[in-house]
Amino acid sequence: MLHIIFSLLVSMQAPAAPTNYSVVQDGLKKIAQENPTTTELFDIGLSDSGDPIMGLKIGNGETPDLIVATHHGNEYGSTGVAMGAADAFAKNPIVGHTVYIIPVLNISGYNNRNRYERTPSGSVDQNRDYPGPCATTQPFRSKATKALADFIDKKNIVSSATLHTYWPAVLYPWGFSTKDITTSYESTFINLVKASAVESGYAVGNSKELLYAADGAFEDYAFWKHGVWSLLFEMGKSHNPSQSDIKRMIDVNVPGFRRFFENAPKERAANHDFTxxxxxxxALQRTHLE
Incomplete structure (x- = not known):
């Protein structure tokens, strides 16, 4: 599987026409072909670039979970980790769970090594494009973010891991512009982030307190809107990880994803309103990070 991930890195070096996402699609198809009894390809709809937003469904358990990477197109290390997770889970699914993995949400940004997505209304930061109690901009300018929001609703996703680089930490809501950062499930979230960082040794804690305020981010939206047990994985120490860096990120984070899903409640949180x-x-504007 690593040769597929490394081929993604090689394709990212080429200044030619954007073809990198096609390598991701081929990688997903290969994993599906090699694991026909545990996997199924799917897509959540078309992006603004006209490409299908492809993913891999793994397992057939009653609890549906999600891993989504590359809201920010220049964070290709998160795609590599998502592909590593797809391969590992396909070979050894989590009993009682169905895991949906979407390695690239921001397709045009990924193809062009750009944080932002190109849309008819201009460049969009996908991870500031969701509704939220403190969001002040128009949401869902991106077809991809709207498609993902519809998907987690339709599939009744219970737990989600959103993958980014680079600021090694595993974080939980609330992470937007407020001093009232505590949810009704502080102890549950603390236990989940600790379990998720056993191998990585990443810092763990509240997203705003440990990182910075980000209004309109997916992880807050998923918990606020639906009660999804939503964690943010900030992985590695660079937006330009080497092949060995990506291998290490896979090795230390994939076991944490598994433990997160296994230990998370099997139903969505009931008290998820922001009060x-x-x-x-x-509010900080360190947009070069997450």
Whole structure:
């Protein structure tokens, strides 16, 4: 499987016409072909670039979970980790779970090594494109973010891991512009992030407290809107990881994904409304990171 991931890196070096996403699609098809009894290809719809947003369904358990990578197109290391997770889970599915893995959400950004997605309405930061209690901009300018939002609703996703680079940490809601960062499930989230970082040794904690405020991010949206047990994995130490860096990120994070899904509650959180107040006075704009 690593040769597929490394071929992604090689294709990223070429300045020619964008073809990198096709390598991801071929990799997913290969995993499906090699594991026909445990996997099924799917897509959640077309992106603004006209490409199908492809994923791999793994297992057939009652609890549906999600791994989604590359909201930011320049964070190709997250795609490599998602592909590594797809291969590992296809060979050894989680009993009682169905895991949906989407390695690339921002297709045009991924193809062009760009954080932002190109849409008819301009460049969009996909991980600021979701509704939220403190979001101030119009949501769902991207077809991809709307498709993902519809997908987690339709499939009744219970737990989700969203993958980014680079600031090694595993984080939980709330992460937007507020001083009221505590949810009703603080102890549950703390246990989940600790379980997810056993191998990686990443820092763990609240997203805003440990990183910075980000309004309109997927991980907050999924919990706020649906009660999805949503964790943010900030992996590695670079937006330009080497082949060995990606291999290490796979090795130390994939076991954490598995443990997260195994230990998370089997039903969505019941009390997921935000009852605090928005506070924009201390919102940081470190958009070069997550």
């Amino acid at each position: 605090g107040k928005c506070d924009y006075t201390r």
